[in-house]
Amino acid sequence: MLENFESISPTAIVTSYPRTFTDIPYEKTIYEWLCTNCNEKVNLNKMLAPEIEARYKLTNKLLELTKINQVLEIAAGYSSRGIIYSKKDYRYVEMDLEGVVKNKNELLKELNLNNENLHVINGSALNYEDFNKSNQYFRKDKELAIINEGLLRYLTFDEKKIVATNIYKMLKEYNGIWITCDVTPKKFIKSQNNVNPELNSNLNDVTSRNDLKDRFEDFNHIKKFMKEIGFSNVEIHKFSEVKDDIKSFDILNIDKEQYDELLENAIVAIITI
Ligand SMILES: C[S@@+](CC[C@H](N)C(=O)[O-])C[C@H]1O[C@@H](n2cnc3c(N)ncnc32)[C@H](O)[C@@H]1O
Numbered sequence: 001m002l003e004n005f006e007s008i009s010p011t012a013i014v015t016s017y018p019r020t021f022t023d024i025p026y027e028k029t030i031y032e033w034l035c036t037n038c039n040e041k042v043n044l045n046k047m048l049a050p051e052i053e054a055r056y057k058l059t060n061k062l063l064e065l066t067k068i069n070q071v072l073e074i075a076a077g078y079s080s081r082g083i084i085y086s087k088k089d090y091r092y093v094e095m096d097l098e099g100v101v102k103n104k105n106e107l108l109k110e111l112n113l114n115n116e117n118l119h120v121i122n123g124s125a126l127n128y129e130d131f132n133k134s135n136q137y138f139r140k141d142k143e144l145a146i147i148n149e150g151l152l153r154y155l156t157f158d159e160k161k162i163v164a165t166n167i168y169k170m171l172k173e174y175n176g177i178w179i180t181c182d183v184t185p186k187k188f189i190k191s192q193n194n195v196n197p198e199l200n201s202n203l204n205d206v207t208s209r210n211d212l213k214d215r216f217e218d219f220n221h222i223k224k225f226m227k228e229i230g231f232s233n234v235e236i237h238k239f240s241e242v243k244d245d246i247k248s249f250d251i252l253n254i255d256k257e258q259y260d261e262l263l264e265n266a267i268v269a270i271i272t273i
Contacts, residue, residue: 005124008154009100010042012077015150018049019080023247024056026080026113033107034078047196049248050259051266054239055149055181056081057246058268062179062237066270068145070138072170074125074163075151078104086118093134095123125151125163131170144174152182156214157225164229171273178231178271185216191262222269231271239266 013034019027060081063071069090076082076094086092096104101122108114119137123130125148138144146167152160167178189212216222223234240263249256 005126006097006099008151009077009097010040011150011154012096012100013038013040013042014044015048015052016078017044018046018052018248019056021046021049021248021251022053022056024053024080026083029111030078030080030107033111034103037106038103043198045196045198046252047254049252050246050254051192051196051239051262053246053248054242054263055266055268057242058237058239059147059149059179059181061242062268062270063145063147066143066145066177066179068143068176070142070174071145071147072131072134072138073147074167075148076104076120077150078107079149081147082118082120083108083113083115086115090117091138092118093137094118094120095125095130095134096120097124098122125166126159128166128169131166135173138174140174142174144171144176146171146176146178148180148182150182152180153184153215160214160225161229164226164231168229168231168273175273177273179268180271181266181268183216183222183234183269184266185218185222186212187218188262188265188267189215191265195258195262226271231273233272235270235272237268237270239263239268 016027016031016034020031071085071090072093072095073082074095076096077100082092082094094104101120104120108120121133123133152163155163171178216225219236226234243263248254
């Protein structure tokens with residue numbers, strides 16, 4: 001059961017590419033580095049940009065509202081978030097699997113994007129020992145935010161339970177919160193297929209782990225799942241909250257209205273212990 005997670009790693013390029021069609025800093029430079037230095041061949045889709053941009057910006061907005069300034073981002077991939085927030089004096093730790101972490105640390109070094117507040121460590125979200133590796137970078141007397149974008153959807157419910165339990169245990173130590181878009185329920189896939197028909201079939205070619213049966217049914221299912229782990233509350237925010245901040249609509253000359261349903265159905269949740 002606990003295997004084959006490296007097959008998810010190429011999806012980090014699938015999500016890095018559309019961010020180049022946004023105003024998010026560093027994304028073009030990061031993606032250019034990946035093109036020059038990685039041989040992975042994956043199907044790329046720029047029409048994913050509004051969705052990826054919305055989840056990135058909504059996550060940032062919610063993080064900033066919490067006023068918490070130490071972050072563990074799991075499955076961080078090639079995202080620029082850690083670079084940006086560590087420059088704003090956040091203590092920031094990214095955790096991902098070995099291949100991605102090796103690339104990320106190389107690109108940070110070569111592009112001169114390192115700083116003393118940013119640490120990119122190798123670990124699996126399914127292994128609590130790996131979470132412990134980040135403790136050395138955080139202050140125990142301060143709250144911690146755990147963030148993840150684009151991991152749980154690829155995991156079975158048994159695997160999601162292991163990750164959620166690890167996050168719960170970690171947050172218990174810091175009295176923090178979990179911010180994630182990864183609990184978006186099934187009906188979102190229908191909206192995604194409406195605006196982007198090839199996306200999910202292409203993703204199936206990138207990773208075998210993209211199965212509809214591994215999606216939450218609806219909000220009640222998310223809340224029940226989280227309550228069973230021990231979390232006390234799940235607060236839902238829709239991507240549409242940041243509709244006005246999405247620059248890729250204009251950059252790609254996309255008709256915004258066709259994304260309305262998708263932005264209503266996709267969510268970021270704030271989950272509290
Ligand atoms: C779709 S990508 C998302 C990357 C990034 N969050 C983004 O939005 O661009 C999924 C990421 O999950 C990572 N991943 C897969 N299994 C993992 C695990 N067990 N523990 C930590 N990261 C994992 C992959 O290596 C990959 O970077």
